[in-house]
Amino acid sequence: MSLEDVFRTCAAQRRAALIGYLPAGFPTMPESVELLEAMVRGDGDTPGCDIVEVGLPYSDPVMDGPTIQAASGQALRNGFRVRQLFDAVSAVAAAGAAPVVMSYWNPIHRYGPDAFAGDLRAAGGLGLITPDLIPEEAGEWTAASNRHGLDRIFLVAPSSSERRLALTAEAGSGFLYAASVMGVTGARDSVSGSARDLVRRTREHTSLPIGVGLGVRDAEHAAEVGRFADGVIVGSAFITRAEREGATGAGAFAGELARGLRAEPASTAER
Amino acid sequence: MTVRDPDEANGVGGAHATSGGHDPDEGGHFGPYGGRFMPEALISAQDELAEEYDKARNDPEFVAELDRLLRDYAGRPSPLTEAERFGAHAGGARVLLKREDLNHTGSHKINNVLGQALLVKRMGKRRVIAETGAGQHGVATATACALLDLDCVIYMGATDTERQALNVARMRLLGAEVRPVNTGSATLKDAINEALRDWVTNVADTHYLLGTAAGAHPFPLMVRNLHKVIGQEAREQVLRSTGELPDAVLACVGGGSNAIGVFHGFVDDPGVRLIGMEAGGHGLDSGEHGAALTSGTPGTLHGARSYLLQDEDGQIAEAYSISAGLDYPGVGPEHAWLADSGRAEYRAVTDEEAMEAFKLLSRTEGIIPAIESAHALAGALRLGRELGPDAVLLVNLSGRGDKDMDTAAHYFGLVPEAGITGEDQQ
Ligand SMILES: Cc1ncc(COP(=O)(O)O)c(C=O)c1O
Secondary structure (H helix, E strand, O other), X not given: OOHHHHHHHHHHOOOOEEEEEEEOOOOOHHHHHHHHHHHHHOOOOOOOOOEEEEEOOOOOOOOXXXXXXXXXXXXXXXXXXXXXXXXXXXXXXXXXXXXXEEOOHHHHXXXXXXXXXXXXXXXXXXXXXXXXXXXXXXXXXXXXXXXXXXXXXXXXXXXXXXHHHHHHHHHOOOOEEEEOOOOOOOOOOOOOHHHHHHHHHHHOOOOOOEEEEOOOOOHHHHHHHHOOOOEEEEOHHHHHHHHHHHHHHHHHHHHHHHHHHHXXXXXXXXX | OOOXXXXXXXXXXXXXXXXXXXXXXXXXXEOOEXXXXXXXXXXXXXXXXXXXXXXXHOOHHHHHHHHHHHHHOOOOOOOEEEOHHHHOOOOOOEEEEEEHHHOHHHEOHHHHHXXXXXXXXXXXXXXXXXEEOOOHHHXXXXXXXXXXXOEEEEEEEHHHHHHXXXXXXXXXXXXXXXXXXXXXXXXXHHHHXXXXXXXXXXXXXXXXXXXXXXXXXXXXXXXXXXXXXXXXXXXXXXXXXXXXXXXXXXXXXXXXXXXXXXXXXXXXXXXXXXXEEEEEEOOHHHOOOOOHHHHOEEEEEXXXXXXXXXXXXXXXXXXXXXXXXXXXXXXXHHHHHXXXXXXXXXXXXXXXXXXXXXHHHHXXXXXXXXXXXXXXXXXXXXXXXXHOOXXXXXXXXXXXXHHHHHHHHHHHOOOOOOOOOHHHHO
16 A cells, blocks of 8 residues: 555545654553554544554654654653664554654664665555655655655645745655644644645645645544645644543544544535 | 865955855755755745845945944954963963954854844844853844844743853843743753744744854854854964964864854965864763764754764754853754864863863963853863974954853852862862
8 A cells, every 4th residue: 555545545535634643652662552553443433544654752853842842752751762663653554554754854864764764664654754854955865765665755834935845746755744834733723724825836736645734633623624635634632632541532533533534525626 | 175265365344245165055065064954844934044145245235234333333353362371381382362252242152143133134024033052142142132123032941041040131131032941951952942943933024043153054154154254353363463374273162153263264274273172071981071073973953964962863962061152962064074074173172171271261361261262272272282382373262251150150169158169060
């Protein structure tokens, strides 16, 4: 299965893909595996995430707000090591969802981009989201990801110029990650108008699926975003729910979000 | 080595005007270092900044306005002082001090801050954010914002707001808002992280006034050029007072701004050794230091590839130094390039050596240096003893020690309630 297949399947069901994020090792390695499995499983009523972004906890997460910062910090304090990432990735694949990794560049640079790509692929990973790696700096990663057949998921932002949207779309594969607002990760009270606008602008440059992240808080938000995006990315809200209610809560939340995306068939005009 | 554009050597304005032979490529790469390892959301702002800076440095009006501020407000040119009694302890070498400590706000930081603040005005932005460790860059930024009527927010690690309470008061007096940062290790690197988070959220009306020659392009280039005035003045002053070029130029290296500024006056003089002194803290073997070049490995931090302190997994390590200004796990990318190419050398100085030099300069010359600058002085003591009395050593005295009196009082047991001695601290 490829990321493209996942988006194609979802589109055939006239809905956006649900993309969940959780840092590996949060709060501990075994618990993170349980949480990830629950996020894929859903709540028994509705299956959960189609794609899971496994986060690599990092000491200096400049793109992240307080929730993910705290979760990553907790994973690190509990002894998370980079090589354990691949166990989390395998668990997602085994549970039946498409795993990708989201990581800042330094740990991958340190691990060795080629070795990282090889190990990620071997664990069943399909791609890598790189919040602080733009295409111009991605030469090494492009070579490694090509060699190992991984997708390169770059970010676009409301501030991206048309030239940069084109360049980023050209360099990426799998899907494009559209940051819905100018800012860091974290649940927000409303879906920003800039998200819709960014998706519209990005579509003019690419036929890649577009996932929208940053700020999606609940099923209602997810449904709203799902009407104009191909994927809805939920991170901080999963962490908050998992902290409060553990794996059962994470599974229940995945089910709620997934139902939100299935509630009204997306209007093909908008998507 | 590349030949320098002849236009570049002329006067203060020349420091800004040309691209010269030592500039990075268009993407900000110095060899394999530098670049822009940044969120896409900030790239358009970096592009705008690079473009505006390029226009500004070629605009005679901008250059004249900056030169005027440097002269009438900051007090440039800073003098060169020969330190004879201090030199006697450095194997009898001639030691010449470039007196950045005499600038307004007490350090070299004002050169960079005035340049960037003028650029903010030019870009039509109203709000400035900055990070600070010891508070020197924060104070300099708050100063420029007061002068140029800009809103100013300073991020400072909570550990440092406690260590440097007086500088917090200074910044507030100057009208800045100081925001303590409690995340991560609550020191300088976390203050930078928090400033970057603010920037990505408010980039439309906000400039991030980075305080050192690090970060994503164009910061390393721009900050270096704004500090080149140090080296250009010093080169002329040394020639005038000794009739020859120095054997070596020494400077302390935190992020690397004062060092790159003074080095650039001499980088095309192959006979002049360029030596950067890093924070050796409790010794390189102790693991408690800030010596990214001497004992770090390549990686990316705060937007650039350079040397840094990190563990096996690429998690950034906490730095340590008695001097808050050198307490940083990274270093500017041009230094990484100069180190690899062999044009500059880098060494580490321990807390103890730095504090000895701190006291020695105070006692022999009546100049209390910043503890950061004392690292460069300690390097001169060592090198002078190696080279002997014929050597001419230029030391960049990047700042004055007023801000460090609390640390020094505790270290040397100079006030009754601070009965801790240097030995106790080791
Ligand atoms: C007096 C002084 N010197 C040196 C430094 C280190 O910075 P850099 O390496 O950028 O010159 C600082 C930083 O706060 C400082 O205050």
